Structures are given as structure tokens and as C-alpha cells.
Amino acid sequence: MSEVTEGAVRPLIDGAARRRPIGLLLVAIPVLLMIWLVIWPAMNAIGRTIWRTDANGQLSFDLSSYVFFFSDRYSLDNLAVTLWTTFVCAILLLVICLPIALYLRFSHGRLSAYVQALAIFPMFVPSIILAFAFIRVLGPNGMVDILLNAVDLPKIRTPYLTPWGPVIGLVWDNIPLTVLILLAGLGSVANQSIEAARDVGANALQVFWHIILPRISNSVLVALSFSVLGIFSSFTLPYLLGPASPEMLGPFMQRTLREVQNPVGAMTQAVVAFGFCIVFGLFYVRSVARNQGK
């Protein structure tokens, strides 16, 4: 709609024809930068892992780096732990954030403002500080151990340096955006439709299942896609809190590239990560674009 008004108004201000090249010129630098540092690297990673120079210096179609990845025990273990972490985090995020978002949608007042502020707070805690806090609380001889000891209970088996370490950290880190996206989706659920359902005798669970869930299913998928994209290749938290072996794809890629100095291996791992995330990535991009188009 705004397109139409703008088009109608513009000739009053300036000759549209004269502006055309200027507009392209103004957007050129960021667009070129994006092509050079987003599109090109992705293409380059795919290209260089598929067409490789053989012994004679000839470029040829060669999938050996992928064959290695999918036959190497260590790579497969890392992939498995990455998939497991992503899956567990996604489930936990839904289980934790959906009740919080439902509560925030249907209650008002100071207590709900406090809950909302707390749920959004992790957004303002850099993950590096989170990692440090995690170790001080859940690490060996951390705060939890101190408190358990004070009431004569045995120490916990610390999640630090186990696969549960990154899970706890990543869930903590992703709570704010998940709650915000779900809350935005719940905004489209009209109070009247819930009241109507209750009037005909639906209980809370039925209202949730038949009225609320169908209306927010898109938001749930967006929230999941967003967190899956972030968690699948996360680096800082798995690197600091997770086990050294098997490790998640993020630390694995970093080590392959910088310590083992095997760029082709690292790019293969990156392309594998792209492949696993492509569905979520496209869905996420489509939702954002559709939202902006409105």
C-alpha cells in the first residue's frame, strides 16, 4: 500500500528517473559486502569441498572429504552429540518458555512485569559471562555444592564438561527470544475466542489444545527454527562448558581449521551443518520476509 502512495507522491518532490542510479549506488557497498562475505563464502565452501585438485593438479569432482566425514567415527560422534544437544535444547526451550509466555499473555500487574523482565534478562548477559557464572554455580565446589554441603547433602555430579553443560547454558541463553517470539504469536489469540470456548464448557487444556495451539503453531515453528539455527553451530558455550570429546560441531570446526589446519575438512563440516539446518534457515527467512512484507 505504501508503495502506491510513495509512487504517487514522488514526482512532486523529484524526478524519479534521476534518482534511480543514486539509489543503487547508495546500497551498493553493503550489498557487495554481503555478497562477498555471506553468499560467496557459502558457495566457495560447497565448491571447494566438491571440486578438489587431485595429484596431477587437475580440478575434478571429488566427494572424498564427505566420505571421510561420514565414515570417521570421531566426526560422526561429534555430529551425534550436536544433534542430541540441539534436540534436547529445543524440547527444553518449549517446555520452559511456552508456560511462561502463556502466563505473561493472560496476566497483568507487577508480578507478571517482573516475570517478563527476568525472562528477557539473559539477552543482556553476554554468553561469556554466563559461562563463567555457570562454572561458579554448577562447577566442582560451586555454589550448588556449597549449599548442598551446608544442609548435609552429597555433592552433585557436576554437568560442567559433560554434554549437559552446553545444554543448560544454551537453554539459558535462548529463553528471551523464544519467550518474545511466542508472546508475539499469543498476541494474535483473541480473548473473545477463548471466552467463547469456555462458555461452551471447554476446560483449560481443551482451550489450549483447540484454540491457542493452532493459532500460535507458526510462532512455535519460528521460535524453534531460530533457536535450532543458533544452537546447532554454537561455539562459545560448548567450547567452554562441554566435554573435549565428543565435541559439538562448533568447537570441532574451529579446531579443524585453526589447530589441525585443515580448511577443506572444516569447510566440509560447515557444509554438513548448512545441510542439516537448511530447512530451518529457509523457514525462518520466509517467516521474517513475510512479516516484513505485511
Place this chain on the structure above:
Amino acid sequence: MTTLALVRPRTDWLGIVFAALLTIAIVGPLLVVGTWAFTEVWRYPNVIPQQFGFRFWGQTLGRPDVWNALMLSLQLTTVVTLLSAAICLPAAYAFARMSFPGRNILFFSFLAGHAFPKFGLLVAIAAIFLQLDLIGTFWGVVLIQLVGTLMFMIWIPVAAFQAVDRRMEEAARDVGASPLRVFWSITLPQAGPTIAAAVLLSFVGTFYETEGAWLIGAPGIRTMPVLMISYINNQMVIQFGAVLSVVLWVPSFIALMFARRVIGGGAFARGFGG
């Protein structure tokens, strides 16, 4: 489930449970870090530190590696934010106000960076930087952090420019103001606050950017978050990390104060596709 019933109970038990659990899970860990920063002696079985004090503040802030990292971080963040503003704000103005071929496709192409798992993309970029000898250099890190700010610094200002009242601009043009004058006196004051918020948030975001700095910058470029990684991995004195955490959190706190209103509304979540 009582909340679904839309019946207001006297006591909001569900809210109390959420508030208590979230306080323990979210405020608790940060309080522990804060306590460590002001602790001189805290041996294991004690619930409360044996001795409080500021001794480790002097020691931490007196370390040359901390100062070097802080200065480097501020330089990097300033350069990235200024560059980003210089290239993105004119582009945002063009996207909001001008018509040119491919405008919509180019606008949405900035989403491409969000279609990939982020660290995978960083590794793909690093593989290119290896060939260009940009690994371990200041400008390599600048480039990688600049890309991270692009979408944010274009999409939010575009919305800001689109929200400016066109009739006021036209009125100013009618009484003979030059395009530059109109931009300076009408457009900028209205779009300014939102653009300032975008610039501030990208400054803070860049300050904390860890993954690109670690992957591209190591070993030559040690920013504050990168220094913090090495403190977590191999520093025996817990207080150094704790003091650094408290210091590091200050920019975030400023952003928190600033962004409180912006984030309260659903507009922010909608920007993420919600």
C-alpha cells in the same frame, strides 16, 4: 493453568512460582559472580565468603593484558560501528525512499546471513581469509564483525525513515528548502532516536562479539571476550574472571536501560519473525 481460566485468583500462585524459579535460575548465578568479584577469601565449605574487599579490583585492573584487551576492544568496536553507520545508513535511506531496480530483492537479501548456522558461515569466511592472509589481523576481525551488524543497521533505520511524516518534508520543500536542508531539519530529527538506538545496540553487540574475534583474530587480536575465554580456561585466580565479568557487563547494562522500552513491545520480536 489457572491463568487460562481468565478468573483472577486472589493470590497469583503461578506467578509466584515463575518469579521464584526465574529469580533462582537467572539472577542467582549472576549474584554469585558479583559476590566473587568483591571477595578476598572464600574457601570451599563456607556459604558466605570469609573476607570481602576490593583487593582484586586493583590487581585485575592493573594487569597490562586487561588494559590492552580493553583498548583493542574499544578501538575495534568504534571502527566497526562507524564503518557500519557510514555504509548502512545511506543504504537504509535509499531502501526507504528511493525506487531503483531490484530494490525488494536486495533488501531481503540481507536475510541470507540468517539462513545459515552462524558459526558454519564464520568458518567458511575464515577459509577465504586464510587465502587472503587476513587471519590474525585487526582488519580481518573488523570485516567479520561488520558483516554481523549489516542487517540490524539497515532494517531498523529503514523502518525509522519510513515512519517519518512525508507531508512535513513536502511542505518544507514547497517553501523552498533544499533537499539537504529538509533531510537535516525534518527527516533526521524524527528518525534520529531510533537510528541512535540501532547504532548503540550494534556497538554493544560488537563489543561482546566473541566467535568471529576468536576464530579470525587468534592469536594476534585479543579482545575483552577473548581474554575472558583464556581466563576461564587457564586462570587459577577466580576473582580475576569475576571482576572482569562485572566490568564487562557495564556496556550491557547501558544497553538494557536503553532498550527496555523498545523490547517491551512486540515490534522487536516481529523483527525476528515472530
